[in-house]
Amino acid sequence: MTRLTKRLALVLAIVALLAAACTGSDDSDAFKIGLVTDTGKVDDKSFNQSAWEGAQEAAAALGAEADYIETEEAKDYENNINLFVEDGVNVIITVGFGLGDATIAAAKENPDIFFIGVDQFQAEALPNLAGLIFPEDQSGFLAGALAGMLTETNIVGAVLGTDLVPPVVAFKEGWEHGARYTNSAVETISTYHPGGLDVAFGDPDWGAATARQALDQGADIIFGAGGATGNGALIEIASQDGAYCVGVDTDQWNTVPEAQPCLVTSAMKLITPGVADLVAQAESGEFAGGNYLGEVGLAPFHDFDSIVTDDMRATLDDVLAGLEAGEIDTGWPPG
Amino acid sequence: MSVPAGPQAPAETDAAGRAGSTDDSRRTLTRTVLRAAAVPLASVALGLVLGAVLIAVQGHSVLSAYSALVLGGAGDADALLRTLQKATPLVFGGLAVAFAFKAGLFNIGGQGQLLVGAAFAAGVGFGLEGVPLVVHLPLALLVGAAAGAVWGAIAGVLKATSGAHEVIVTIMLNFVAGNLTDWLAANPWQDRSGSNIIARTPLVEPSAEIPTWGWLPAGFVLAVLAAVACWFVLERTTYGFEVRSVGANRHAAHYAGISVGWIMASTMAVAGLLAGLGGAIESLGVDGRFEAGVNVGLGFEGITIALLARTNPIAVIPAGLLVGLMEAGAAKMQFESGVAPEIIDVIQALILLFVAAPLIVRWLLRLRDTDDRRLTLGAGWGR
Numbered sequence: 001m002t003r004l005t006k007r008l009a010l011v012l013a014i015v016a017l018l019a020a021a022c023t024g025s026d027d028s029d030a031f032k033i034g035l036v037t038d039t040g041k042v043d044d045k046s047f048n049q050s051a052w053e054g055a056q057e058a059a060a061a062l063g064a065e066a067d068y069i070e071t072e073e074a075k076d077y078e079n080n081i082n083l084f085v086e087d088g089v090n091v092i093i094t095v096g097f098g099l100g101d102a103t104i105a106a107a108k109e110n111p112d113i114f115f116i117g118v119d120q121f122q123a124e125a126l127p128n129l130a131g132l133i134f135p136e137d138q139s140g141f142l143a144g145a146l147a148g149m150l151t152e153t154n155i156v157g158a159v160l161g162t163d164l165v166p167p168v169v170a171f172k173e174g175w176e177h178g179a180r181y182t183n184s185a186v187e188t189i190s191t192y193h194p195g196g197l198d199v200a201f202g203d204p205d206w207g208a209a210t211a212r213q214a215l216d217q218g219a220d221i222i223f224g225a226g227g228a229t230g231n232g233a234l235i236e237i238a239s240q241d242g243a244y245c246v247g248v249d250t251d252q253w254n255t256v257p258e259a260q261p262c263l264v265t266s267a268m269k270l271i272t273p274g275v276a277d278l279v280a281q282a283e284s285g286e287f288a289g290g291n292y293l294g295e296v297g298l299a300p301f302h303d304f305d306s307i308v309t310d311d312m313r314a315t316l317d318d319v320l321a322g323l324e325a326g327e328i329d330t331g332w333p334p335g
Numbered sequence: 336m337s338v339p340a341g342p343q344a345p346a347e348t349d350a351a352g353r354a355g356s357t358d359d360s361r362r363t364l365t366r367t368v369l370r371a372a373a374v375p376l377a378s379v380a381l382g383l384v385l386g387a388v389l390i391a392v393q394g395h396s397v398l399s400a401y402s403a404l405v406l407g408g409a410g411d412a413d414a415l416l417r418t419l420q421k422a423t424p425l426v427f428g429g430l431a432v433a434f435a436f437k438a439g440l441f442n443i444g445g446q447g448q449l450l451v452g453a454a455f456a457a458g459v460g461f462g463l464e465g466v467p468l469v470v471h472l473p474l475a476l477l478v479g480a481a482a483g484a485v486w487g488a489i490a491g492v493l494k495a496t497s498g499a500h501e502v503i504v505t506i507m508l509n510f511v512a513g514n515l516t517d518w519l520a521a522n523p524w525q526d527r528s529g530s531n532i533i534a535r536t537p538l539v540e541p542s543a544e545i546p547t548w549g550w551l552p553a554g555f556v557l558a559v560l561a562a563v564a565c566w567f568v569l570e571r572t573t574y575g576f577e578v579r580s581v582g583a584n585r586h587a588a589h590y591a592g593i594s595v596g597w598i599m600a601s602t603m604a605v606a607g608l609l610a611g612l613g614g615a616i617e618s619l620g621v622d623g624r625f626e627a628g629v630n631v632g633l634g635f636e637g638i639t640i641a642l643l644a645r646t647n648p649i650a651v652i653p654a655g656l657l658v659g660l661m662e663a664g665a666a667k668m669q670f671e672s673g674v675a676p677e678i679i680d681v682i683q684a685l686i687l688l689f690v691a692a693p694l695i696v697r698w699l700l701r702l703r704d705t706d707d708r709r710l711t712l713g714a715g716w717g718r
Contacts, residue, residue, distance in 0.1 A: 067670075069666060069670055070669065070675070070676060071666075072662070072665060072676050072679075073629075074628065074629040075420075075622065076666055079666060080666050080670075083667065083670045087670075097532065097533060098533065098628075100533075123529045164517060164534040164628075166532040194514070195510075195513070195514070196513040196514060196516075196517040196627060197517065197627050197628030198513065198628055198631040198632075
């Protein structure tokens with residue numbers, strides 16, 4: 001046993017030496033993009049994936065190299081950003097508001113590197129850090145306005161991730177206000193996942209059960225917003241004839257095909273083009289720090305195109321104009 | 336999870352303690368330690384070999400993956416610091432499980448105990464101002480430890496008075512602790528400064544911060560001291576003897592005049608205290624605050640550590656260091672070689688499987704089953 005241990009130690013030492021000798025530089029002149037996920041995965045069918053697609057889109061357009069690191073633990077954000085810093089990348093994209101502080105600190109330390117923080121509001125502007133933020137309330141409002149017009153029972157539901165995450169609350173407030181805007185008789189049933197951050201976005205069973213409950217209470221159009229939890233709700237609603245569902249973040253027609261039988265639209269925040277645009281700005285030298293307001297909107301209606309009447313479309317256009325002009329109160333931010 | 340539980344005479348479990356000054360006894364000690372460590376060490380080696388196969392199958396270089404793992408965990412002062420920071424809550428979590436095991440109790444509640452410790456220590460850390468460090472830091476640690484102890488004691492007292500199974504109760508208390516601390520961080524204790532929208536407390540005052548000396552976090556020193564203290568209490572005190580007696584045979588302990596209820600309740604309190612202290616150090620020494628969601632899973636990893644250490648308090652230290660190193664190095668491994676970081680979880684699971692099923696390892700390595708020192712895990716069920 002002792003001999004084995006000694007040999008093992010020797011092998012490890014040699015390996016470490018070799019590796020230290022080999023970690024030279026591969027300094028090509030190519031523009032390099034690094035992306036650090038939050039504790040979700042890069043193929044999460046949600047915002048990490050959208051951001052990564054934006055990075056890849058930009059890399060293809062600019063002839064740049066793109067790489068990512070998936071964060072395992074929230075405590076590793078700083079270290080993972082530094083891995084890209086040491087690698088000498090030009091742009092670092094950090095995904096999720098949880099990385100906000102680590103991103104600001106890294107941006108201050110590395111003024112030569114551009115940083116893009118998805119969902120990170122910037123209270124004070126740094127020249128090399130852009131926060132890509134979205135008016136989720138407007139996105140939710142548009143979807144709610146459509147729901148208010150589509151519902152026949154005058155009851156609309158929402159199955160949501162936790163209220164510990166402000167964008168989720170913004171989606172919900174917008175959704176409810178939007179529904180009431182187009183249908184003053186509407187009643188709303190909105191339910192947040194009761195668990196902590198660790199489970200709230202990963203509980204499709206709860207999402208399905210809660211969606212079923214809302215259906216039983218008479219809701220005929222339900223908004224699922226909360227990662228896998230929301231997706232569970234969408235898939236449950238798809239099994240109910242005559243009920244509609246609304247997805248979130250991306251066009252979930254593509255990301256959750258099981259929900260297609262009920263999916264009228266999705267309340268989108270267009271992360272992919274936002275990220276791609278900011279990377280292109282960094283490459284061309286037009287990068288401006290501070291907050292960059294990304295676009296929101298409704299996904300195509302796909303199979304449900306025929307049930308959305310011209311009148312409804314006209315109303316949605318009016319709502320969109322009103323939102324953009326700031327004339328409509330979405331209920332968010334509160335007060 | 337259940338391993339056959341042989342009644343185990345407490346007096347025999349002492350291995351490291353009998354070290355005398357003569358060469359002979361030292362050699363015996365070495366042999367005893369090696370024999371006890373054979374299965375865990377072999378399990379680690381097997382886990383790494385199978386991990387290497389998985390890495391190779393995915394088409395990555397095993398050499399570059401593992402060397403990046405080691406460099407990322409111990410390649411320079413920063414890497415070492417991160418390894419030690421990650422090992423600290425693992426050691427405390429491991430002790431929280433190992434200590435309860437000694438009384439035949441299976442503490443699944445490390446997560447909840449750690450969370451309340453982390454939250455309440457942070458509460459004291461940012462809530463008090465203008466207090467000198469010599470008062471503030473110990474007070475914050477103490478409150479965190481006390482919160483964990485109360486959380487553990489609930490399960491212990493329920494077990495002692497009503498027979499409510501500690502596994503069920505501690506699992507439920509994990510949920511309660513998770514929601515309670517999330518609520519604290521999102522409501523009364525939320526950081527309202529600037530544009531913060533995250534469910535987290537303000538930063539703790541400098542007078543409540545646990546210092547870091549170069550690559551050595553003071554919290555890790557506390558973890559080592561706690562492990563030694565656990566060993567001492569278990570092996571060198573009357574109380575420890577009573578704990579081990581209850582673990583070996585509850586009924587015999589009762590007939591011997593030991594208050595079984597008191598031992599169970601107090602053991603769970605000590606276990607909770609250890610986990611709570613681990614959480615407190617996390618808030619005061621690593622994160623600088625309490626934030627909802629960032630300590631997820633830390634307490635559960637204590638079960639892995641305790642099993643890997645075969646519930647020996649001293650062995651919890653190297654077990655925690657090993658897992659801490661793997662977790663600290665995982666990001667660099669992913670970065671350098673492209674291996675998904677989940678491979679680390681797979682390797683850990685494999686190691687745990689081998690430790691929990693020592694027959695496989697003994698058969699593979701032709702090790703003789705010489706010692707009678709089997710792991711006692713099953714005592715919590717039934718009886």
